[in-house]
Amino acid sequence: MNRTWKTLLTASLMPMVLNAQAATLLVGSYTDSPSKGIYRYAFDTTTGRITPAPLQVVESVSPSWLVLSEDNRQLFAVNETPQGHVSSFAVASDGAITFVNQVSSLGDEPTHASLSQDQRYLFVGNYSVSAETGGSLVVLPVDKHGKLGPAVQQERHVPSGVNPERQAGAHVHAMVPSPDGQHVYASDLGADKVFIYRYDGASQGHPLSPAIPPAAALPPGSGPRHLVFDAKGSHAYLTLEMSAEVVVFDVQKGALVERQRLPLTERPEAAAKAAGGLHLSADGRFLYVSNRGTVNQIVVFAVGKDDGRLALVQRRSVEGDHPREFTLDPSGNFLLVANQKSNEIVVLHRDPLSGTLGEAVQTLHQPAPSDLKFIP
Structure with a gap:
C-alpha cells in the first residue's frame, strides 16, 4: 500500500527540552480520530508535566503500538488497520524521528509487537x-539499520469458540519474549491460550x-491479552481481558505454571470486565493493571518478594474513558494513562514506597492515544 509519509516539526522547541530532567515521551494513536x-x-x-505542544508529529496510519530498539535508535509501529x-x-x-520503510503484517489489525533479544526479528x-x-503471529526480519524485511514466518491458532461473538476466530493480542530470549509467548484472546515458542x-x-509444552491453557471464555515477566x-503476569482477571505464573523451563488468579473488579456485569495492559515497577515491588469498560481503573498490587504472588493495594480511577495503555515514567514518581x-x-502522581497512585498532575488533550513509550 503506497502512502505519503512526512514529518511535521514544530517551529520551536519548548524550553523544557533543555531541562536536564526531561525525557522523551512517544505516543501512538488511532488516526480514525483527528490524530495524525x-x-x-x-x-x-521532576514536575510530571508534558509539554503542551508536541515537539514532533510523525504522520502514520493508526500506529497503535510502539516498539523501541535496545539502543533507542530504532522505532517500530504496528499500523492497526485492515x-x-x-x-x-x-x-x-x-x-527526531524519520521514516525508514513499511511492510505487510500478513494479517488484519496488528495490535502488538516486540523485538527478539538479539534485535534480529x-x-x-x-x-x-x-x-x-x-488472527495470526508473524516474524519480520530487521537489518542493522532497522529496515524491516518481508515476513519469514506466520503461525495460526485454533480458536476456542467459547464466546461466539469474540472467540469464533483466533485473535493474537501480544507477542512477548522471555527475559533470557529463549522463548516467545503469544497471548491469543480467541483461543484462551498463551502459545509458547522456542526461539x-x-x-x-x-x-x-x-x-x-506448546501452550498454557486459561479458563474458557477468559480471553488472554497482555503478558509481562519479572x-x-x-x-x-497475564491479563484476562474478558473475565477481568490477572494471573500469576511460575516460569519453569519455559512452561507457565499458574499459581494465582485474582479479579480486577468486584462488579459482576460483563460491561465492567475489560482488562488491558499491565506493567511492573522498575524495582519489581508493584504490578499495575488497567481495567476499562464501565470501570476505568488502574489496579495496584504488591508483589511477593519470593513467590511473586499478588496482594491488592489500590483501585484508582483513571479520570477518563478506556485506558488503552499506560506507563511509568523514568523517575518512577508518575504513571501516565492513555x-x-x-x-x-492523564498523569498521576505515584508513591514509590507504597506503590499507591495519588492526585492527577496533568490532563493533556490527545486524540485517541493508544500507547506510551519513554526514551529516558
Missing part, C-alpha cells in the same frame, strides 16, 4: 477483528518452533 499518528513530547520527570502493516523509523540523537500479533480472516535466531527461515524471568475514548493523557 506518532507524537513526540518532552516530559519533565490489511495491516508495520512501519520502521530511525530515531536521531536529538530525538520483530514478532507481530495480528488481532484480526473478523473471525473469517482470523532460534540462527535458524534460516523459521526462528520460532513450538515449545514443550526481571529474573521467574514469574509472569485514555483512548476520552482523548487525553
Whole structure:
C-alpha cells in the first residue's frame, strides 16, 4: 500500500527540552480520530508535566503500538488497520524521528509487537477483528539499520469458540519474549491460550518452533491479552481481558505454571470486565493493571518478594474513558494513562514506597492515544 509519509516539526522547541530532567515521551494513536499518528513530547520527570505542544508529529496510519530498539535508535509501529502493516523509523540523537520503510503484517489489525533479544526479528500479533480472516503471529526480519524485511514466518491458532461473538476466530493480542530470549509467548484472546515458542535466531527461515509444552491453557471464555515477566524471568503476569482477571505464573523451563488468579473488579456485569495492559515497577515491588469498560481503573498490587504472588493495594480511577495503555515514567514518581475514548493523557502522581497512585498532575488533550513509550 503506497502512502505519503512526512514529518511535521514544530517551529520551536519548548524550553523544557533543555531541562536536564526531561525525557522523551512517544505516543501512538488511532488516526480514525483527528490524530495524525506518532507524537513526540518532552516530559519533565521532576514536575510530571508534558509539554503542551508536541515537539514532533510523525504522520502514520493508526500506529497503535510502539516498539523501541535496545539502543533507542530504532522505532517500530504496528499500523492497526485492515490489511495491516508495520512501519520502521530511525530515531536521531536529538530525538527526531524519520521514516525508514513499511511492510505487510500478513494479517488484519496488528495490535502488538516486540523485538527478539538479539534485535534480529520483530514478532507481530495480528488481532484480526473478523473471525473469517482470523488472527495470526508473524516474524519480520530487521537489518542493522532497522529496515524491516518481508515476513519469514506466520503461525495460526485454533480458536476456542467459547464466546461466539469474540472467540469464533483466533485473535493474537501480544507477542512477548522471555527475559533470557529463549522463548516467545503469544497471548491469543480467541483461543484462551498463551502459545509458547522456542526461539532460534540462527535458524534460516523459521526462528520460532513450538515449545514443550506448546501452550498454557486459561479458563474458557477468559480471553488472554497482555503478558509481562519479572526481571529474573521467574514469574509472569497475564491479563484476562474478558473475565477481568490477572494471573500469576511460575516460569519453569519455559512452561507457565499458574499459581494465582485474582479479579480486577468486584462488579459482576460483563460491561465492567475489560482488562488491558499491565506493567511492573522498575524495582519489581508493584504490578499495575488497567481495567476499562464501565470501570476505568488502574489496579495496584504488591508483589511477593519470593513467590511473586499478588496482594491488592489500590483501585484508582483513571479520570477518563478506556485506558488503552499506560506507563511509568523514568523517575518512577508518575504513571501516565492513555485514555483512548476520552482523548487525553492523564498523569498521576505515584508513591514509590507504597506503590499507591495519588492526585492527577496533568490532563493533556490527545486524540485517541493508544500507547506510551519513554526514551529516558
